[in-house]
Amino acid sequence: MTAIAEVPIETLIACHQCDALHRAAEPPTGGKARCRRCGTVLIAPRRGALVRVLAMAITVAVLMLGATFFPFLGITAAGVTNESSVFDAALAFSAGPMVGLSIAVAALIVFVPLLRMLLLIYVLGPLAAGRAAAPQAAWAFRTAEALRPWSMAEIFLIGVAVALVKVAGLATVVLGPAFWMFVALVIVAVLKDGYMCRWSIWQALERSAR
Amino acid sequence: MPVVDLAGAGTVGAVTGAVTGAAISARDAGLVACTRCTRVWPQGQARCGRCGSRLRSRDLHSMQRVWAWWAAGLLAYVPANLYPMLRTHTLFTTQENTIVGGAVELAAGGSLGVAAVILIASVAIPVGKFGAIAFLAISIHGRQRHSGHRRHRLYEMVEFVGRWSMIDVFVVAILSALVQLGSLVSIRPGPAAVTFALSVVFTMLSAQSFDSRLIFDQTGQEQDAA
Numbered sequence: 001m002t003a004i005a006e007v008p009i010e011t012l013i014a015c016h017q018c019d020a021l022h023r024a025a026e027p028p029t030g031g032k033a034r035c036r037r038c039g040t041v042l043i044a045p046r047r048g049a050l051v052r053v054l055a056m057a058i059t060v061a062v063l064m065l066g067a068t069f070f071p072f073l074g075i076t077a078a079g080v081t082n083e084s085s086v087f088d089a090a091l092a093f094s095a096g097p098m099v100g101l102s103i104a105v106a107a108l109i110v111f112v113p114l115l116r117m118l119l120l121i122y123v124l125g126p127l128a129a130g131r132a133a134a135p136q137a138a139w140a141f142r143t144a145e146a147l148r149p150w151s152m153a154e155i156f157l158i159g160v161a162v163a164l165v166k167v168a169g170l171a172t173v174v175l176g177p178a179f180w181m182f183v184a185l186v187i188v189a190v191l192k193d194g195y196m197c198r199w200s201i202w203q204a205l206e207r208s209a210r
Numbered sequence: 211m212p213v214v215d216l217a218g219a220g221t222v223g224a225v226t227g228a229v230t231g232a233a234i235s236a237r238d239a240g241l242v243a244c245t246r247c248t249r250v251w252p253q254g255q256a257r258c259g260r261c262g263s264r265l266r267s268r269d270l271h272s273m274q275r276v277w278a279w280w281a282a283g284l285l286a287y288v289p290a291n292l293y294p295m296l297r298t299h300t301l302f303t304t305q306e307n308t309i310v311g312g313a314v315e316l317a318a319g320g321s322l323g324v325a326a327v328i329l330i331a332s333v334a335i336p337v338g339k340f341g342a343i344a345f346l347a348i349s350i351h352g353r354q355r356h357s358g359h360r361r362h363r364l365y366e367m368v369e370f371v372g373r374w375s376m377i378d379v380f381v382v383a384i385l386s387a388l389v390q391l392g393s394l395v396s397i398r399p400g401p402a403a404v405t406f407a408l409s410v411v412f413t414m415l416s417a418q419s420f421d422s423r424l425i426f427d428q429t430g431q432e433q434d435a436a
């Protein structure tokens with residue numbers, strides 16, 4: 001243990017969950033540094049994480065664009081066919097007083113996840129290239145982090161699975177290309193979150209700002 | 211005053227066994243921590259110099275917001291269960307399903323697993339969440355019988371699991387977009403879809419407003435987790 005007065009303030013971090021004060025120290029690559037009081041992972045650096053997270057964010061953004069425009073699901077019953085894109089699902093509530101819900105659903109499953117990826121690309125692009133951080137990069141990363149709980153692509157996918165079970169008895173279901181793109185983007189997005197060490201990115205942003 | 215090292219961090223190996231005292235909070239050290247980027251600053255600073263977030267050592271007003279969103283969420287949850295979530299129009303009939311009604315029908319049709327998913331996401335999680343947030347909000351006042359760690363684990367679960375309640379809203383969205391086969395069969399969303407979505411959003415905001423650091427303030431003397 002060290003007395004606080006001896007430690008420079010920029011080398012201290014406090015757990016965001018419980019406020020316990022620690023001396024920041026990077027664990028070995030691939031390891032995790034946890035809060036001593038509540039166990040929250042505070043630092044978890046990975047080798048080449050910047051470039052990988054950037055690549056994954058670009059992948060997710062491109063897949064998201066594709067997934068919105070290609071046909072997502074189709075059903076056929078008694079010769080009648082109907083196709084639906086991800087956008088159609090969001091717009092399902094657009095009739096009458098439910099418009100607000102349509103906008104919210106579109107935001108939760110398409111716009112927020114996409115915006116998060118674009119912000120991450122904006123923040124990580126220059127850092128991964130070894131250049132100075134982009135203007136307002138701190139704001140962009142903070143916003144991307146704040147949007148995290150509102151990005152619900154993976155929850156939408158479970159919803160799709162449930163809906164398919166409900167429809168299965170009613171009609172024949174065809175999975176469109178957008179469906180597979182959406183599955184892929186959810187997998188990449190989850191992997192990306194596991195790879196991203198927020199502390200390391202904040203450190204990199206702070207270093208580049210000086 | 212002592213500062214502890216992070217558990218599992220590189221330089222700490224040798225120290226781990228030696229750290230026997232409880233962790234101190236940034237506030238006790240005369241510092242204010244940024245909850246967004248974990249940097250600490252001298253107490254009294256208004257904004258984080260690294261990420262720009264507003265700094266508040268403890269957000270006591272947050273409890274009012276917690277309760278306000280909590281009540282709004284509960285208020286929206288009641289009609290969400292009373293009104294239909296789905297309306298299925300076929301050639302001659304119109305069938306309306308509430309959340310629970312839809313799950314029961316699924317179960318009767320043999321899809322027990324999917325019925326369970328709906329019941330967990332739309333009933334068990336929201337109800338559990340109302341209880342958990344209320345318990346946590348009350349527990350920060352007065353003496354505590356439950357350890358900070360247990361309550362913190364509960365808080366983490368509420369934050370992690372709460373979003374998943376949105377499943378049923380998405381199910382309704384997909385069904386309403388997909389099942390449009392003219393006069394044969396068509397599905398339309400019911401009013402409960404709106405109130406249920408609102409209820410999920412409000413309870414998420416309630417949980418986010420909760421300042422989890424308050425949980426540990428009374429139990430500061432507790433031994434560390436490691």
Ligand SMILES: [Zn+2]
Pocket residue numbers: 015016017018019020035036037038039040
């Ligand atoms: Zn902690």
Ligand SMILES: [Zn+2]
Pocket residue numbers: 244245246247248249258259260261262263
């Ligand atoms: Zn900050």
